[in-house]
Amino acid sequence: MRSPHPLFVARHGYRRRRIIDAARVLPLLGAFLLFLPLLWVGEGGTHIGVVYLFAIWAGLIVAAFFLSLYLRHELANPDPPQDEEAG
Amino acid sequence: MGKRVLLIEDEPNIIEAIRFVLSRAGYVVDTHSDGSTALAAIRAKKPDMVILDVMLPNRSGYDILRDLRAEAATVALPVLMLTARGQKKDREMAERYGASRYMTKPFSNAEMIGTVTELLGQ
Amino acid sequence: MLTFNLLVFVCVLYVALLFLVAFAAEKRAEQGRLGWLRSPTVYTLSLSIYCTAWTFYGAVGYAARSGLEFVTIYLGPTLVMVGWWWVVRKLVRIGRTQRITSIADLISSRYGKSNLLGVIVTVMAVIGSTPYIALQLQSVTLSFAVFASDRPEGWAVPDLNSTAVWVAAGLALFTILFGTRNLDANERHHGVVTAIALEAVVKLVALLAVGIFVVWGVAAGPSDMLSRIEASPIADWQLNGGRWATLIFLSAAAFLCLPRMFQVLVVENSDERHVATASWAFPLYVFLMSLFVMPIAVAGLSELPAGTNPDLFVLTVPLLFDQEGLAMLSFLGGFSSATSMVIVAAIALSTMVSNHIVMPIWLSARRGGASMSGDVRNVVLRSRRVSIGAVLALGYFYYRFSGGGEALAAIGLISFTGVAQILPALLGGIFWRGASRVGAALGLVIGFAVWGYTMFLPSFGESYVMSAGLLSEGPWGFGWLRPRALFGIEGIDPLVHAVFWSMSLNVIAFVLGSLASFPGPLERLQSAQFVNVDDHSASARGWSGGAAEAEDLLVMAQRIIGAEEAQALFQTEARAQGKYGYLPDTTPDFIRTLERELSGSVGAATAHAMMGQIVGGASVSVQDLMAVADETAQMLEYSSQLEAKSAELTRTARQLREANEKLTELSVQKDAFLSQISHELRTPMTSIRAFSEILMERGEVRPEELTRYSSIIHDEAIRLTRLLDDLLDLSVLENGQVSLNWQKGGLHDVLDRAVAATGSMPAERPLTIHRDAAAETVTLTTDTDRLRQVFINLIANARKYCDAEKPELRIEVRRRGAVVQVDFIDNGTGIPKKSQNLIFEKFSRLTDQAAAGGAGLGLAISREIMVKLGGQVGYLPGQGGAAFRVTLPLTQPQTDAAE
Numbered sequence A: 001m002r003s004p005h006p007l008f009v010a011r012h013g014y015r016r017r018r019i020i021d022a023a024r025v026l027p028l029l030g031a032f033l034l035f036l037p038l039l040w041v042g043e044g045g046t047h048i049g050v051v052y053l054f055a056i057w058a059g060l061i062v063a064a065f066f067l068s069l070y071l072r073h074e075l076a077n078p079d080p081p082q083d084e085e086a087g
Numbered sequence B: 001m002g003k004r005v006l007l008i009e010d011e012p013n014i015i016e017a018i019r020f021v022l023s024r025a026g027y028v029v030d031t032h033s034d035g036s037t038a039l040a041a042i043r044a045k046k047p048d049m050v051i052l053d054v055m056l057p058n059r060s061g062y063d064i065l066r067d068l069r070a071e072a073a074t075v076a077l078p079v080l081m082l083t084a085r086g087q088k089k090d091r092e093m094a095e096r097y098g099a100s101r102y103m104t105k106p107f108s109n110a111e112m113i114g115t116v117t118e119l120l121g122q
Numbered sequence C: 001m002l003t004f005n006l007l008v009f010v011c012v013l014y015v016a017l018l019f020l021v022a023f024a025a026e027k028r029a030e031q032g033r034l035g036w037l038r039s040p041t042v043y044t045l046s047l048s049i050y051c052t053a054w055t056f057y058g059a060v061g062y063a064a065r066s067g068l069e070f071v072t073i074y075l076g077p078t079l080v081m082v083g084w085w086w087v088v089r090k091l092v093r094i095g096r097t098q099r100i101t102s103i104a105d106l107i108s109s110r111y112g113k114s115n116l117l118g119v120i121v122t123v124m125a126v127i128g129s130t131p132y133i134a135l136q137l138q139s140v141t142l143s144f145a146v147f148a149s150d151r152p153e154g155w156a157v158p159d160l161n162s163t164a165v166w167v168a169a170g171l172a173l174f175t176i177l178f179g180t181r182n183l184d185a186n187e188r189h190h191g192v193v194t195a196i197a198l199e200a201v202v203k204l205v206a207l208l209a210v211g212i213f214v215v216w217g218v219a220a221g222p223s224d225m226l227s228r229i230e231a232s233p234i235a236d237w238q239l240n241g242g243r244w245a246t247l248i249f250l251s252a253a254a255f256l257c258l259p260r261m262f263q264v265l266v267v268e269n270s271d272e273r274h275v276a277t278a279s280w281a282f283p284l285y286v287f288l289m290s291l292f293v294m295p296i297a298v299a300g301l302s303e304l305p306a307g308t309n310p311d312l313f314v315l316t317v318p319l320l321f322d323q324e325g326l327a328m329l330s331f332l333g334g335f336s337s338a339t340s341m342v343i344v345a346a347i348a349l350s351t352m353v354s355n356h357i358v359m360p361i362w363l364s365a366r367r368g369g370a371s372m373s374g375d376v377r378n379v380v381l382r383s384r385r386v387s388i389g390a391v392l393a394l395g396y397f398y399y400r401f402s403g404g405g406e407a408l409a410a411i412g413l414i415s416f417t418g419v420a421q422i423l424p425a426l427l428g429g430i431f432w433r434g435a436s437r438v439g440a441a442l443g444l445v446i447g448f449a450v451w452g453y454t455m456f457l458p459s460f461g462e463s464y465v466m467s468a469g470l471l472s473e474g475p476w477g478f479g480w481l482r483p484r485a486l487f488g489i490e491g492i493d494p495l496v497h498a499v500f501w502s503m504s505l506n507v508i509a510f511v512l513g514s515l516a517s518f519p520g521p522l523e524r525l526q527s528a529q530f531v532n533v534d535d536h537s538a539s540a541r542g543w544s545g546g547a548a549e550a551e552d553l554l555v556m557a558q559r560i561i562g563a564e565e566a567q568a569l570f571q572t573e574a575r576a577q578g579k580y581g582y583l584p585d586t587t588p589d590f591i592r593t594l595e596r597e598l599s600g601s602v603g604a605a606t607a608h609a610m611m612g613q614i615v616g617g618a619s620v621s622v623q624d625l626m627a628v629a630d631e632t633a634q635m636l637e638y639s640s641q642l643e644a645k646s647a648e649l650t651r652t653a654r655q656l657r658e659a660n661e662k663l664t665e666l667s668v669q670k671d672a673f674l675s676q677i678s679h680e681l682r683t684p685m686t687s688i689r690a691f692s693e694i695l696m697e698r699g700e701v702r703p704e705e706l707t708r709y710s711s712i713i714h715d716e717a718i719r720l721t722r723l724l725d726d727l728l729d730l731s732v733l734e735n736g737q738v739s740l741n742w743q744k745g746g747l748h749d750v751l752d753r754a755v756a757a758t759g760s761m762p763a764e765r766p767l768t769i770h771r772d773a774a775a776e777t778v779t780l781t782t783d784t785d786r787l788r789q790v791f792i793n794l795i796a797n798a799r800k801y802c803d804a805e806k807p808e809l810r811i812e813v814r815r816r817g818a819v820v821q822v823d824f825i826d827n828g829t830g831i832p833k834k835s836q837n838l839i840f841e842k843f844s845r846l847t848d849q850a851a852a853g854g855a856g857l858g859l860a861i862s863r864e865i866m867v868k869l870g871g872q873v874g875y876l877p878g879q880g881g882a883a884f885r886v887t888l889p890l891t892q893p894q895t896d897a898a899e
Helices: A011-040 A046-075 B012-024 B038-045 B061-070 B088-097 B109-119 C004-030 C040-050 C053-082 C088-097 C103-110 C115-150 C160-179 C190-218 C222-231 C241-257 C259-267 C272-291 C293-303 C310-320 C324-365 C376-402 C408-420 C423-431 C437-456 C468-473 C494-516 C521-531 C550-561 C563-576 C588-602 C604-615 C622-629 C633-696 C703-735 C747-759 C784-801 C858-868
Strands: B004-008 B028-032 B049-053 B079-083 B101-104 C743-746 C768-770 C779-782 C808-816 C819-826 C872-875 C883-889
Touching: A011 A046, A011 C053, A011 C241, A046 C053, A046 C222, A046 C272, B004 B012, B004 B038, B012 B028, B012 B109, B012 C633, B012 C703, B028 B038, B038 B061, B049 B061, B049 B109, B061 B079, B061 B088, B079 B088, B079 B109, B088 B101, B101 B109, B109 C633, C004 C115, C004 C160, C004 C190, C004 C324, C040 C190, C040 C259, C040 C272, C040 C324, C053 C115, C053 C190, C053 C241, C053 C272, C053 C293, C053 C310, C053 C324, C053 C408, C088 C103, C088 C259, C088 C272, C088 C423, C103 C115, C103 C259, C103 C324, C103 C423, C103 C521, C103 C604, C115 C160, C115 C259, C115 C310, C115 C324, C115 C376, C115 C408, C115 C437, C115 C604, C160 C190, C160 C324, C160 C376, C190 C222, C190 C272, C190 C293, C190 C310, C190 C324, C222 C293, C241 C259, C241 C408, C241 C423, C241 C494, C259 C324, C272 C293, C293 C310, C310 C324, C324 C376, C324 C604, C376 C550, C376 C588, C408 C437, C408 C494, C423 C437, C423 C494, C423 C521, C437 C494, C550 C563, C550 C588, C563 C588, C588 C604, C633 C703, C703 C858, C743 C747, C743 C784, C747 C784, C747 C819, C779 C784, C779 C883, C784 C819, C784 C858, C784 C883, C858 C872, C858 C883
Parallel strands: B004 B028, B004 B049, B049 B079, B079 B101, C768 C808
Antiparallel strands: C743 C779, C808 C819, C819 C883, C872 C883
């Protein structure tokens, strides 16, 4: 149970939540695309498979990179960096 | 043979002063400086009078006085209380516990001799 | 020509470099200059211990045998990291808020701090990791052997077993040295992590270098390479859908559940934001690691003679083309992969073994002794060191026993499947409030048993643990119990078969067990804390205010997290409660905070048990549970406001009450003091008056008496003066009119003079003073005369009041950044707690007798002086005897301390 949210939020807050949604969807999309080869077994050569897989892989990395730029700021540490250096 | 006075006091310099003054006036002065054994010393030495300080190590002078007055042998023993705390309530305490006389430090030597003489009825 | 000696030499040089790097990092961290030591880059690189020797050597072999399937091992972790918002972020946050020390600790803590679960997970982790560690030793020795067999005429074949022993011993040494330096798992292992980050770079560079050589040196570029792939036997590989999906799932699960991964991912994490960076940087790392795997495999298959072990293509291909430098680099890459994995795995496993097996045994062996037992830190550290040695020894013996015959990939997958059994309990624990201890235990045990039966035991081969008959006919002839065809379902790939059955039965047992059981109060509290870790308000209490004495807790905490940190923690809490000194009220909140700090050192279950011994009684009240159960959103908001207000009120009330108590007590003391001061003044006056009257009556005094009596008058006059001096001194200090004489001086010198000044004091029992001259070489700017006055007072107090048979005083000096602490600790009975607040008030003296020979102004004066010098002096409880701590700055404070 989360703390109560207002029904509508300002534009900035709205964007923020959609980015979090995107971060949640990304692994599902990645899994879907990586399981896709199961459907076209046998067609094309192995090298097509190699190129396909590595392309998807690279795509996921790039997407995660851009999402992380936004999401870094979401993680303003809830408990401040305490006693990290101990005095 | 002069009358015997037992001085119960813990400050060595004060003991020396009182002993000097009373000896010169012809009294025999015994001393004792611990509160917890003072009662036993009184019973053992059977002095003609006691000079008792209030602030003693281990036992207060008031407690000793109360015990003295509770015993038949010493109920009438003349006791001169000495205190360095010159507050009114100290004097009241001394009277309530049955002190014969009460003196606040510092006192004059003449005052001391006078009081002792008076208490010993000479 | 590469000689064996050169190889060993380079190896030793490389290890020396690692030691140096780890040592330098520890040094830096000690000085508080963390900087890049704790950057997202280092965090990401430390995650690369996922890529072990299995990956470095084995991936190429895997590709040579099964084509593209090898990427699944990387795709799982990629999906986990790309989807970090779901699981990794939550794990890291839980790890930070709950001070989790290992994956066993997480499971144990989540399910009501159950040590049973901690033990189960620990045992599973040790069994699952041992073959993996053996695998690393094997790969290092095999890679040595490659150089030997390649040049049989050049040098003698080295003894493989002794190589493995040396490697295992070296790793144990490194791990013990840098893995058990400090106890608090929150302080993390800077040295180890930095060394691992370096190794991560080495292995990536090595693999990329070999790959680039193969693509552009052996083949004629990328397009030529692609056509070579098409022409090689690898192209015949057919995608097996079941294996493909199973392996991606399995590697994702292992990425989260492997003890070593949990260590770097969660325990060593110092900042949640690093996860954001790692979410793309780690996939990029493994992407690069696998980019050239296929080309190297293809080159190996086509260029090397048939029958060459494909697991070692990374070494043999460069050697074939006489690229000795490259082969050496690649050897170091493989060496790095193996060592970094073993080091972190040993640290993670030793933490688990010591927290969940050794500590509980040790605790129950000394029942009721959490507060009285000896130094717990030593016990923990020693048990960790022994565990590290044991884990490595276990790995070595497994290597000897199994004979090192199997293909690398097979061992790795067995290990993965074993630890993946933790996944249901882990994910269920952080997403499902209903997951219970019974369910978790059932799932873990059943999953693990099925794994052992269908995968681990058969892996030893037909002759070892399971007979050929058992494998083909089933036990006692029950065909449906055949290890490789459970329930009579045949024809599935053995790996898929084992993963499918172990995970399915695990999940079913976990869910049914959870649905059917009713969790205890503590378990329900913990479930709320874990699942709702994002709601900051969810701070349910674990203790309902026991009868714990703050001093007992301090004594225990000092033994676990160390004196300094414990004192700092208690002082901070006391200050937050508006109290002075080191002993806060033992509120439920404080007990909870303390327990969490302790669990960062010894794990949640042990910390809870130790707290239980001191706090006693039921740990959770019905009201606490109600608060957790009824957390509708609005109630929560409203009650948190109320709670904040009531906390504020409580604090104010406490401050008022304390102020009032102090005032009452002061007023009583003031009366007592007036009478005391009257006594102190009148007593010398009496002697003076009596003797001066005697002297005035001339003629009756002998000459020697005259001398004696006048010297008494003189002494008593001095006594009066000293008393007045003290009173004036205090008054001046309090009114801030004092002028301080700031100058540079050595602490040792000041202490010397203070000790000398008190040496002449008469004492019934001589006081022995223990000092540490080395620690005292501190130069500071202060008023040395005033400081000496404080020291004299403290030492004199020890002389007067220490009631031990053989009084001893320890003077301990410590530098803490810009301040220096000087502790005066004697071996007497100390000062009772109720008086600890009073002794610094003026007019106070603990005994009524005049034995102390002062008016009770010494500590009050000392305190005023220390405030003026920009420091403080306070009573330090829990040290055995009476203990005072003087804290003062090394330099003159900027702001005027005199207001």
